[in-house]
Amino acid sequence: MAHEPHDPQNHDHPHDHPHDHAHGSGSELSPMDLRVRALESILVEKGYVDPAALDALIETYETKVGPHNGARAVARAWVDPAFRDRLLADATPTLREIGVGGRGGEHMVVVENTPDAHNLVVCTLCSCYPWPVLGLPPVWYKSPPYRARAVIEPRAVLAEFGVTLPGSTRIRVWDSTAELRYMVLPMRPSGTEDLDEAGLAALVTRDSMIGTGLPRHPGARA
Amino acid sequence: MNGGQDLGGMQGFGPVAPEPNEPRFHAAWEKRVFGLAMAMGLSGRWNLDASRAAREALPPGEYLTSSYYAIWLKALERQVTAHGLATREEIASGTVSAPAAPVTRVLKGAEVEPLFDRGFPSDRPLDVPARFAVGERVRARIINPPGHTRLPRYVRGRTGTVESVHGSFVFPDSNACLAGEAPQWLYTVRFSGAELWGEAAEPGHAVSVNAFESYLEPLA
Numbered sequence: 001m002a003h004e005p006h007d008p009q010n011h012d013h014p015h016d017h018p019h020d021h022a023h024g025s026g027s028e029l030s031p032m033d034l035r036v037r038a039l040e041s042i043l044v045e046k047g048y049v050d051p052a053a054l055d056a057l058i059e060t061y062e063t064k065v066g067p068h069n070g071a072r073a074v075a076r077a078w079v080d081p082a083f084r085d086r087l088l089a090d091a092t093p094t095l096r097e098i099g100v101g102g103r104g105g106e107h108m109v110v111v112e113n114t115p116d117a118h119n120l121v122v123c124t125l126c127s128c129y130p131w132p133v134l135g136l137p138p139v140w141y142k143s144p145p146y147r148a149r150a151v152i153e154p155r156a157v158l159a160e161f162g163v164t165l166p167g168s169t170r171i172r173v174w175d176s177t178a179e180l181r182y183m184v185l186p187m188r189p190s191g192t193e194d195l196d197e198a199g200l201a202a203l204v205t206r207d208s209m210i211g212t213g214l215p216r217h218p219g220a221r222a
Numbered sequence: 223m224n225g226g227q228d229l230g231g232m233q234g235f236g237p238v239a240p241e242p243n244e245p246r247f248h249a250a251w252e253k254r255v256f257g258l259a260m261a262m263g264l265s266g267r268w269n270l271d272a273s274r275a276a277r278e279a280l281p282p283g284e285y286l287t288s289s290y291y292a293i294w295l296k297a298l299e300r301q302v303t304a305h306g307l308a309t310r311e312e313i314a315s316g317t318v319s320a321p322a323a324p325v326t327r328v329l330k331g332a333e334v335e336p337l338f339d340r341g342f343p344s345d346r347p348l349d350v351p352a353r354f355a356v357g358e359r360v361r362a363r364i365i366n367p368p369g370h371t372r373l374p375r376y377v378r379g380r381t382g383t384v385e386s387v388h389g390s391f392v393f394p395d396s397n398a399c400l401a402g403e404a405p406q407w408l409y410t411v412r413f414s415g416a417e418l419w420g421e422a423a424e425p426g427h428a429v430s431v432n433a434f435e436s437y438l439e440p441l442a
Contacts, residue, residue, distance in 0.1 A: 036251040036295060038316030040258060042308045046322040048265055052331025054257035060334060062246055062253065106341040107388070124230035124374050126274055127290070132341075139248075140240045142290045148232040151376060155424045160238055171427040175230065177372045178408055178432035179344045179391060 061136050069100045070133035070183055071204035073110075074215075075197045078188045087185065088112055095133065104131030105181055109174075112185040113211075117170045120158070120211035121182040122150035128176035130183050134206055141210065151175060161212040184211045191218055224366060225278040226285030230376040231419070252291040259294050266326020267305045270342075271398035275370035276301050346405035348390035353435055354409060358384045360438040362411070370398035373437040377429075381441065382413040385430060393434055407435040 029037070043049040073095055077084035086094040091108035095101055101108075108130060111119040123129065124147045129137040140146050149157050154171045158164070165171070174182045186208040192200060195218060207213025247253040263273055276297035278285070285293060302308050306323050329337070354360055362377040372394050388408045396404040415427035 030249070030251070032249065032292070032295075033251045036254045036258075039295070039299060039302070039313050040254055041316045042312050042318060043258060043262065043302070045318050046308065048307060048322070048325050048328060049258060049261045050328055050330050053261050053329040053334055054254070056331045056334035057257040057260050057338075058253045060338060061256070101339070102341045103338040104341070106343040107345065107391075124376075125227055125372060126277070136246050138240065138244045139290065140238050143238070144229055144232070144286060145235040146238045147229040148235050149238070151429050152231045152233075152419055153424055154427055157238060161240075167425065169426070171424070173427065173429040175374065175429060175431045177374060178394070178434070180388065180408075180410075180432050 061131070065102075065131060066135035067133070067204075067206035067209065068201070069135075070130070070206070070209045071201040072098055072197075073100060073133060073183075074185055074204045074209065075201035077185055078192075078200055079197055084112075084185070091183070100132050102132045104129065105133060107180045108133070108183065109180050110183050110185050111172065111174060113187050115169070115187075117172050118158075118163075118165055118211065119172045119174060119182075119184045120150060120154050121174050121176065121184060122147060123176040124148070124151055125175075125177060128179075128181060130181035133183050134209060138206075158212065161207065163212065163214060184209050186215050189215050189217045223275075223278050223368060223370065224375060226280065226282035227274075227278040228375050230374045247291075248289075251295075255291045255295045255298070259298050261329050262298060262302070264327055264329045264337075265307075267307065268301055268400065269397055271370060271392070271394040272400060273297060273301065274394070275398040278370065344392040345389050346392055346403060348405050348407065352387050352407040352409075354384050354387070354407075354438060354440070356384050356387060359441045360384055360409075360411060361441055362433065363437055363439055365437070367395065369395065371395050371437075373433060374431065376418055377411075377413055377431055377433075380413050380417050382411040382417065385410040385412045388432070391434070393436075395434075409433050409435070409438065411438065 044051055073087065076098060077087050083094065087110050091110040092101065095108055113119055127137055127142040129141060146157065151173055154173050176182060186204070189203060192203065203216045203218065205213050205215060208215045259273065263270060277293050280288065280293060280296060288296065299313055302313065303310055309320055312319055359381060361381050362373060362379065364379045365371065365373060386409065388410065390405045391408045392403040393406045396402055410430050411433045412428050412430045415423035415429065418429060
């Protein structure tokens with residue numbers, strides 16, 4: 001991804017660096033910036049936290065880990081039936097075959113959408129999410145409306161995401177209440193027979209691997 | 223704990239609201255909190271379950287009106303002071319005034335990639351057989367522990383079916399209060415929408431939770 005020029009007026013743009021604003025001039029700092037800076041100073045100065053580890057953690061989860069990993073797994077499953085079977089039977093070592101794994105994905109479970117059943121993943125108690133395949137969760141996934149409603153009215157939630165399924169399709173909700181992390185294997189869209197793995201992966205949205213979306217159709221790419 | 227975190231089935235929050243560009247972090251302080259919480263979680267003074275328990279211990283009104291990383295920050299501040307790693311005055315002022323306390327480990331920058339790529343598996347061997355089998359009907363116990371638990375309120379007392387037996391894992395209820403990992407068998411249990419929410423439940427819907435063995439009882 002090309003790096004955009006830094007815009008000093010846009011403090012929320014997604015490409016800012018770990019140090020940009022918290023360590024800028026003091027007059028710009030919010031009360032929360034000051035509060036966190038004080039805590040960080042204490043923890044670093046007392047020797048509990050290595051600043052290099054902080055930078056590495058932030059960089060890893062801000063830039064390296066993301067849904068492109070999950071999309072690769074889905075595309076591989078669409079073209080390789082044996083890989084699909086292994087992924088559904090024992091996801092953790094199967095994802096390792098394509099170099100995907102680690103913190104937040106130690107015990108992966110992949111659930112497959114079919115014409116009869118659609119899967120939806122939530123964590124009602126906190127924010128459990130399969131980091132190695134999808135990265136850090138979006139805010140809505142961690143927020144009360146989704147956590148409260150996904151288990152009691154999943155069809156209504158899906159409709160808000162623009163996903164309307166036939167009444168005959170069962171909805172399977174997976175509440176991540178332990179250290180098992182779920183990823184949805186969506187159905188391969190029609191009209192994709194000519195696409196290679198990379199072309200297929202480009203159709204796999206993050207939401208389609210949570211269950212709140214469906215893969216893009218070819219020609220409808222954003 | 224029946225706290226603000228146990229959200230399944232609550233009503234009145236309004237629509238799910240995805241953000242237009244979905245930034246991973248909304249302000250510089252959020253990413254610092256993320257990094258600090260992850261790093262201190264490996265200090266050996268507490269564990270992931272304890273951190274979840276600290277977040278859940280916020281009063282429900284405060285939990286529900288705090289942003290995600292604000293909850294993390296408040297819990298981390300409490301953990302740091304409760305474990306004697308810093309005083310309230312120190313974290314309020316940003317100035318060290320008391321000697322450092324020992325920690326088991328200080329995560330180094332070069333350790334992050336190999337350690338996080340390997341992950342932190344929580345499966346543990348157990349030399350007793352699983353009590354329940356796939357296909358068996360079970361009831362989620364009615365429990366209301368004052369401490370950490372991973373059995374959500376909306377399934378307590380409800381009857382479901384064991385879908386899978388995953389092996390034995392660290393038991394969060396014990397691990398969170400630093401009382402040992404006390405591994406237990408872990409199951410996936412499926413509940414029908416009607417069993418959880420009554421006759422007006424959306425048709426054709428089922429919810430599966432991961433449940434530790436002591437959360438479940440056999441149907442008589």
